[in-house]
Amino acid sequence: MRRLYHFALSPHCRKVRLALKEKALDFELAPIEPWAADPDFLVLNPAGEVPVLVEDDGTVLAESQAICEYLDEAYPDRPLIGFDPVHRAETRRLVAWFDLRFHADVTNYLVGEKVIKRLKGEGYPESAVIRAGQHNIRYHLDYVSFLSERRNWLAGEEFSLADIAASAQIACVDYLGAIPWDDFPLARDWYARIKSRPTFRSLLADQVRGLPPPKHYADLDF
Amino acid sequence: MRRLYHFALSPHCRKVRLALKEKALDFELAPIEPWAADPDFLVLNPAGEVPVLVEDDGTVLAESQAICEYLDEAYPDRPLIGFDPVHRAETRRLVAWFDLRFHADVTNYLVGEKVIKRLKGEGYPESAVIRAGQHNIRYHLDYVSFLSERRNWLAGEEFSLADIAASAQIACVDYLGAIPWDDFPLARDWYARIKSRPTFRSLLADQVRGLPPPKHYADLDF
């Protein structure tokens, strides 16, 4: 069986899980705490990071974007990146925006401080870091609002990997109850449409031990 | 004329320049200091980062990997990513390794402290940061050596975007004279083959004002 090594609150892992689901590909999840630097895991990915996907025939794939591009090429039904080169470039620009910038500005601060630091045994969250993440998120929700006012989905008419990358980040932050939804109705409408996709349901059912999500997290009405 | 907004010692810009050259596409360079946050430039890329490519018809493309994927799709002669999906995934894994990890571990520390800090008027380099970059580089040159002992080029038999992404980072660091070549003969052999490619020559001719590169920088024999 195809296997995805992942960590439940890793946005890059959620991105790959959503892509697999959208393509209706079966897989099993192998939970990893990558910072434990398990030697067997380092053989799979010298970067020591999740996600890592292992195909049925043993092919090992690392790096979330390399994995998603691979899935779109190897299983071309239900394409996730777009059709013409210019539109595909826009999808990829936005994927990078969320994978890199949203992650560095927001998710890394909030999930990093509130969850990963604790799991690593590195002590208590720093309130200055959390405040920075909470400050930055507003700018990012403005950008999601801006895009979703102009386009049906973030990268254009069709649902794409840009929506997946964005919602993977946002779901991790929403798990912490840290999204000020009331101030961003357009972003909320877009995320409500994502949440109602069947592919998103299993992801919303995940729980991190000792850290239950807020009530609204899995609700379609939030 | 196709135009690339760039900064001379930005590895992500060098990656796109090399891809354009390998594809024999004409372009002019528009130098930008992205941290100046010029409003006209922010219209082109809300991320405020170089590289940004503007095609003849006005199409604007941002994010180095989105640009390179676009170039490979729009100008399919001399493909740079590979052929079958698994091999393409390996190329992309390595591209991300150099774009993200080598950059964060090495280039960002060295070019960031020694060049960009000065251009931004943020004071003198911190020696602890420089030492961290110099320490990390050894691990990365080991990995380049490991790959080039096993493969003709970094991602496999063919020269690819992985070689481009790696040499783009390394050239920026080598400009500062910070690569311990003598300790890494296999990495040196691989880089000598890169340097002898005609596509690499114009890049090696670039100079940053007030900061000439060391003698060996543009030499084929180093």
Ligand SMILES: N[C@@H](CCC(=O)N[C@@H](CS)C(=O)NCC(=O)O)C(=O)O
């Ligand atoms: N560029 C990578 C980033 C993946 C990443 O950052 N993974 C984190 C979890 S979100 C990780 O495994 N970190 C390892 C650690 O913290 O030691 C990708 O897109 O797959």
Ligand SMILES: N[C@@H](CCC(=O)N[C@@H](CS)C(=O)NCC(=O)O)C(=O)O
């Ligand atoms: N993910 C981006 C990264 C580009 C990047 O980091 N660009 C730097 C120069 S190497 C930049 O423009 N920084 C803007 C700043 O420092 O304000 C890409 O691959 O294009």
